[in-house]
Amino acid sequence: MTTIYDIARAAGVTATTVSNVLSGKGSVSSATRARVMQYVEELHYSPNLVARSLIKGRTGVLGLVFPSIDNPFFAEMTAAMECLAYQAGFRVFVSTFSSGDQTGQKMLRDLALRRVDGVIIFSAAITLDIIQAMELPNLPIIYCLEEEMQPCPFPAISYDFFEGGRLAGEHLLSLGHRRIGVITDMTDEGQLCHRSRIKGLQTALASYDLTLDTDLMKNGHSNAETGKAVGYELLTHPNRPTAVFATNDMMAMGLMTAAWELNIQIPRDLSIIGFDGIAISRFTTPPLTTIKIDIEALAAEAINLLLHEIKHPNSQNSVVLPATLVQGASTGPLLL
Structure with a gap:
């Protein structure tokens, strides 16, 4: 392995000069710096990261x-x-x-x-x-x-996240939807990550003098399998929702699969909005409306x-x- 001493011998300078060039410290002429860096490249020098971390304490x-x-x-x-x-x-x-x-x-x-x-x-x-x-x-x-x-x-x-949930609700309400379902994750882990989104939706509904129908709120895990499974429950409900807010995109995609299998057309028969804005959401059929986390x-x-x-x-x-x-x-x- 090439060391700074090898670089120093090749460049005709001291090891201290090589060290100063590599660390950006000290006073080194531009010509000397260029010569040292030429041999660093030619001799394929790589710093000893372990030694450097011991010296810097990081x-x-x-x-x-x-x-x-x-x-x-x-x-x-x-x-x-x-x-x-x-x-x-x-x-x-x-x-x-x-x-x-x-x-x-x-x-x-x-x-x-x-x-x-x-x-x-x-x-x-x-x-x-x-x-x-x-x-x-x-x-x-x-x-x-x-x-x-x-x-x-x-x-x-x-x-x-609260505002994201409110935006999702406001969007669906502005399109005329009043019977809005929810697919979310209220497991011990998930509720910490989805609670504010639901509160935002409820605030949007309240501005229209509406409340969230808990019969249309389905819980599961934050994955497509959950979206599909509980999506079937929502979409086969005797008075199914006209729109659904899924609190992450993966659950929204699972719901889209359930809708396709039940021959429910999106968005003609059902509007779906997700949350996250993951890259793949742009390539669903149709492309998913979502609340984007940048x-x-x-x-x-x-x-x-x-x-x-x-x-x-x-x-x-x-x-x-x-x-x-x-x-x-x-x-x-x-x-x-």
Whole structure:
């Protein structure tokens, strides 16, 4: 393996000069710098990252904690954060576990023991109460996607999920729909992530002097299988809804499959709106109307907050990003 001493001999300079060129420190002439970098390239020099981390007291690794990567939302988020971290000179270590998983605390402690420089944790993976109870001193943490932003001891980033639910309801109501069904995730884990969306919908309904018909509210898990299974229950109801709000896109897609199998046309016979704005939602038939969570914006905010927290601990910054409606072709006016 090529060392800085090999570079120094080839360039006719000292090892200290090579080190200064590579670190950007010290006073080195442009000609010397160019000569050193020429041999760095020719000799295929790569820095010893382990040694560098020992010297700097950092590993150059960020931990990302997700509930899963089965959902395309989290897969897309992983890719976005990995790219941004790499651009900032970091690698990422991804762990997946849900808030109900008893191994979650052990895995989070393991991340801390591996001396990652900081961790981004998604609320569906592990609850705020559990994190606080674990007492992870000096570990920079960013908490993501808490639905109802509670007082948080470390920086947090989320979306206005309540407003997203209200926008979904307002959109359907403006199209003339009054009998609106809901497919959501109210499991112990899911209700932490979907409760505000339902409250937003209820607020929209109240503005029209309507209430949510609990008989048309179906619960399950945040996946397409749930959407299809409980979708059948909704769509075979004696007085089925004319529109359905699914609190994530995967459940909306499962509902679309149920509608297709029951020969219910979208949006002529049924309007469907989802939540997340994952990339695949643009390629359903018809394209899904959805409340978009801007994954690129969230990833950038989370990485920037974490890098700031690493340099300036206990900054207590929090960000709430706005929800937006993306009009697809899965919603349309109520046809009497």
